[in-house]
Amino acid sequence: xxxxEQSLFLSxxxxxxxVINCTYTDSSxxxxxxxxxxxxxxxxxxxxxxxxxxxxxxxxxxxxLNKKDKHxxxxxxxxxxxxxxxxxxxEGYQAGTALIFGxxxxxxxxx
Amino acid sequence: xxGITQAPTSQILAxxxxxxxxxxxxxxxxxxxxxxxxLGLGLRLIHYxxxxxxxxxxxxxxxxxxxxxxxxxxxxxxxxAVPSQTSVYFCASSDAGTSGSDxxxxxxxxxxxxx
Numbered sequence: 301x302x303x304x305e306q307s308l309f310l311s312x313x314x315x316x317x318x319v320i321n322c323t324y325t326d327s328s329x330x331x332x333x334x335x336x337x338x339x340x341x342x343x344x345x346x347x348x349x350x351x352x353x354x355x356x357x358x359x360x361x362x363x364x365l366n367k368k369d370k371h372x373x374x375x376x377x378x379x380x381x382x383x384x385x386x387x388x389x390x391e392g393y394q395a396g397t398a399l400i401f402g403x404x405x406x407x408x409x410x411x
Numbered sequence: 412x413x414g415i416t417q418a419p420t421s422q423i424l425a426x427x428x429x430x431x432x433x434x435x436x437x438x439x440x441x442x443x444x445x446x447x448x449x450l451g452l453g454l455r456l457i458h459y460x461x462x463x464x465x466x467x468x469x470x471x472x473x474x475x476x477x478x479x480x481x482x483x484x485x486x487x488x489x490x491x492a493v494p495s496q497t498s499v500y501f502c503a504s505s506d507a508g509t510s511g512s513d514x515x516x517x518x519x520x521x522x523x524x525x526x
Contacts, residue, residue, distance in 0.1 A: 331514075333514070333515075335517075341519060341520075342501055342517040342518055342519045342520050343454075343501065343503075343517040344517070345514055345515075345516065348514060388453070388454070392515075398444050398446075398456040398459050398469055399515055401446075401453045401454040402453060403451065403452065403453035404453055
């Protein structure tokens with residue numbers, strides 16, 4: 301069955317880069333997503349990458365996809381305290397079906 | 412444009428009571444979803460609907476029912492609430508099949524406590 305794994309916690313200092321990693325098992329995944337959840341709020345889409353891409357960059361965010369190893373990463377450059385949140389990796393493989401989410405990585409940014 | 416709204420924001424409910432969580436989207440998305448979020452378990456799909464008039468079961472459907480009478484609304488009903496249904500419930504929608512990415516957009520959530 302499908303499974304998405306993430307490390308649970310990451311702690312960085314303000315100004316450093318953060319790298320959040322994710323592995324998935326379903327090689328037929330079409331899109332891979334990163335969502336951000338701030339305390340008490342819903343999930344906010346950060347970015348997504350199509351499975352035939354290796355990299356996508358969007359301002360401070362860089363997504364790297366290694367399809368051979370089924371590994372996805374999210375790099376946040378110049379991490380700020382406002383980036384403190386839970387980050388969810390999710391995979392989707394067929395339009396109209398639910399996403400499979402990882403359990404989330406809690407990013408803590410200290411000043 | 413509001414996106415997705417959920418009501419109530421939070422609710423404390425006695426076990427055995429019936430409860431309907433409301434979800435409305437104004438993006439004319441064809442697909443809608445209900446997830447529950449529990450500490451240590453991430454988000455798990457309860458029910459989904461690919462289009463008005465159709466629904467399907469997700470990973471944890473027991474104790475819940477849904478209906479999709481129109482495009483905009485997707486209520487989730489707990490017929491007889493139990494304490495294990497204490498959770499944060501998120502509704503989501505997507506423009507599945509037409510926008511390509513099937514990106515799901517989430518509501519703000521409903522925090523439900525069953526005593």
